Amino acid sequence: MLDPKQQAQIEDLAWKIRYHVIEMTGVGKAGHIGGSCSAADMVAALYGWKLRHDPKMPRWTGRDRFVMSKGHAALAQYAALAEYGYFPLAELKQVKKLNGMLQGHPDLTRTPGIEANTGSLGQGLSIGVGMALGLRLDRLDSKVYVMLGDGELAEGQVWEAAMAATNFKLDNLVGLLDHNRIQATGEIAKRFTIAPIAEKWQAFGWQVLNIDGHDVPAICAALEQADQVSGRPTMIIAHTVKGKGIPFAENTAAYHNGILTEELFREAIASLEQNRRDQACNG
Amino acid sequence: MQWLNQRKAYGESLVKLGQKDSRIVVLEADLGKSTMSCFFQDAFPERYFEMGIAEANMIATAAGLSLTGKIPFAASFAVFATGRAYDQIRTSVCIPGLNVKICGSSAGLSDFGDGSTHQSIDDLALMRVLPNMTVLSPVDVVETEKMVEAMAAHNGPVYLRLCRNDLPVLTDPGASWQIGQITEVKPDGDIALLATGVMVSLGLEAAEELARDGIRLKVVNISTIKPLDANRLVDVLKGCRAFVTAEEHSVIGGLGGAVSEALSGRLSLPSALIGIADQFGTSAYDWQELLNHYGLTSEAIVAAVKNLDRESAR
Numbered sequence: 001m002l003d004p005k006q007q008a009q010i011e012d013l014a015w016k017i018r019y020h021v022i023e024m025t026g027v028g029k030a031g032h033i034g035g036s037c038s039a040a041d042m043v044a045a046l047y048g049w050k051l052r053h054d055p056k057m058p059r060w061t062g063r064d065r066f067v068m069s070k071g072h073a074a075l076a077q078y079a080a081l082a083e084y085g086y087f088p089l090a091e092l093k094q095v096k097k098l099n100g101m102l103q104g105h106p107d108l109t110r111t112p113g114i115e116a117n118t119g120s121l122g123q124g125l126s127i128g129v130g131m132a133l134g135l136r137l138d139r140l141d142s143k144v145y146v147m148l149g150d151g152e153l154a155e156g157q158v159w160e161a162a163m164a165a166t167n168f169k170l171d172n173l174v175g176l177l178d179h180n181r182i183q184a185t186g187e188i189a190k191r192f193t194i195a196p197i198a199e200k201w202q203a204f205g206w207q208v209l210n211i212d213g214h215d216v217p218a219i220c221a222a223l224e225q226a227d228q229v230s231g232r233p234t235m236i237i238a239h240t241v242k243g244k245g246i247p248f249a250e251n252t253a254a255y256h257n258g259i260l261t262e263e264l265f266r267e268a269i270a271s272l273e274q275n276r277r278d279q280a281c282n283g
Numbered sequence: 284m285q286w287l288n289q290r291k292a293y294g295e296s297l298v299k300l301g302q303k304d305s306r307i308v309v310l311e312a313d314l315g316k317s318t319m320s321c322f323f324q325d326a327f328p329e330r331y332f333e334m335g336i337a338e339a340n341m342i343a344t345a346a347g348l349s350l351t352g353k354i355p356f357a358a359s360f361a362v363f364a365t366g367r368a369y370d371q372i373r374t375s376v377c378i379p380g381l382n383v384k385i386c387g388s389s390a391g392l393s394d395f396g397d398g399s400t401h402q403s404i405d406d407l408a409l410m411r412v413l414p415n416m417t418v419l420s421p422v423d424v425v426e427t428e429k430m431v432e433a434m435a436a437h438n439g440p441v442y443l444r445l446c447r448n449d450l451p452v453l454t455d456p457g458a459s460w461q462i463g464q465i466t467e468v469k470p471d472g473d474i475a476l477l478a479t480g481v482m483v484s485l486g487l488e489a490a491e492e493l494a495r496d497g498i499r500l501k502v503v504n505i506s507t508i509k510p511l512d513a514n515r516l517v518d519v520l521k522g523c524r525a526f527v528t529a530e531e532h533s534v535i536g537g538l539g540g541a542v543s544e545a546l547s548g549r550l551s552l553p554s555a556l557i558g559i560a561d562q563f564g565t566s567a568y569d570w571q572e573l574l575n576h577y578g579l580t581s582e583a584i585v586a587a588v589k590n591l592d593r594e595s596a597r
Contacts, residue, residue, distance in 0.1 A: 115350065
């Protein structure tokens with residue numbers, strides 16, 4: 001179980017992730033603010049608490065794997081990796097630089113700590129299935145965590161992977177669905193129906209957990225519960241707010257891959273700093 | 284001459300590999316009885332994964348397996364292995380250069396009865412354009428066996444193109460083989476045939492026919508379509524005044540394209556490209572009928588060479 005100190009550490013990491021996401025986006029450049037900020041608390045809970053990982057040995061055999069299938073949220077993952085020292089924090093400002101270490105979408109050949117190349121949506125869960133099969137063959141008890149977007153669920157391959165995971169009884173595979181309800185062009189429900197989501201995963205044989213994806217103790221409890229299941233994979237459906245923590249970017253498609261003006265950049269930083277002060281008072 | 288089946292050689296080679304190396308795993312999409320991966324299933328059931336009829340998921344799963352240190356071989360018909368899973372091969376496998384082996388079985392027109400949906404006229408083009416990919420097209424069972432072994436030893440994505448039907452054995456089992464090798468099957472000649480797959484043996488027939496008219500055809504087996512060694516190619520063409528390429532594939536983007544690209548700016552010779560004109564396949568009662576229909580014959584090679592012979596003699 002999570003103690004208050006651990007919770008505070010995860011929340012602190014989540015705050016830093018959001019801050020870095022805004023810094024990385026900067027002024028006048030596009031960045032996937034919305035989906036990175038909706039995922040931030042889960043990414044923080046994974047790196048800050050759940051994953052067995054060692055920044056000094058990014059390829060350590062015994063590590064747990066985290067695949068960001070919604071690869072456009074790479075900014076959140078880069079922030080967490082930098083905070084853990086996989087590479088210097090200064091690298092974050094060079095995201096998308098020509099031939100740089102931090103690409104627009106995750107690239108395992110360039111970035112320490114990245115486990116798979118994603119970005120063309122729908123492929124991460126399949127990669128996770130392969131990792132889970134390989135780890136099981138080697139009798140390793142490492143787990144594989146895959147974060148998916150809700151818009152991504154329209155990709156047919158996700159459901160091929162969903163069937164495969166059940167077929168192979170992969171209880172070492174855990175999905176986290178960042179259910180922020182908004183895709184690039186607008187509200188998913190108004191554009192292309194993917195509901196009912198939980199029932200679909202249940203019908204495919206997965207253990208399904210519904211949580212508030214910004215409630216750190218709830219995220220951690222779900223990750224623990226996923227460890228208890230035997231013989232089938234778990235999908236954690238995390239209800240989130242797109243752009244969470246950046247008031248003008250919340251619940252809008254405008255900052256799915258948005259450009260910040262100087263004014264909006266300052267506004268985002270100011271509101272994050274206000275959150276920080278509030279966090280300090282509450283803590 | 285012995286006629287043997289590449290698919291059988293593939294399945295048997297996988298079993299041999301599996302005995303030597305526990306990292307070898309095999310994935311199938313309900314075609315294991317045809318690709319002959321089923322031999323591996325019988326020998327190593329725990330390392331064999333039936334992925335259902337879902338090629339996209341199969342390839343990305345293979346990517347995941349390779350990331351845990353396994354050496355996955357994923358097979359299907361060439362059309363599905365390359366076309367159905369193209370983006371998975373591109374994004375999950377080739378961008379990071381993962382150690383995934385893809386076998387495209389029943390390639391070209393060799394699945395004669397099933398028609399255009401099942402005949403791969405485009406697999407070489409699709410695989411060849413991908414950075415980091417190695418593309419192999421064996422001439423017979425001996426090369427197939429050596430290639431499967433070389434694929435496992437090579438760290439990176441490899442595509443292997445196999446014929447459904449029996450092919451004459453041209454390769455000496457004792458000879459060594461390595462990726463990138465270009466083999467002069469009949470070394471002497473004034474005009475060269477650069478061929479792959481079944482077109483090599485048809486080229487040897489053509490060479491005999493041409494010899495009667497006093498035309499000496501050099502026959503070259505290009506079984507590594509990528510990487511294509513341009514220096515070696517220039518070397519092989521030394522002393523030749525023209526060349527013909529021949530492949531059981533679209534004339535666009537396959538061996539002919541690869542050779543033309545490799546020679547561009549280096550060596551300018553009169554040439555002709557034999558392949559399937561820009562069109563899809565069709566059903567037929569047998570393979571020979573189809574090869575005739577699309578002009579993939581020794582007669583077509585003879586005609587192309589005679590044409591070049593006249594032109595280049597002027």
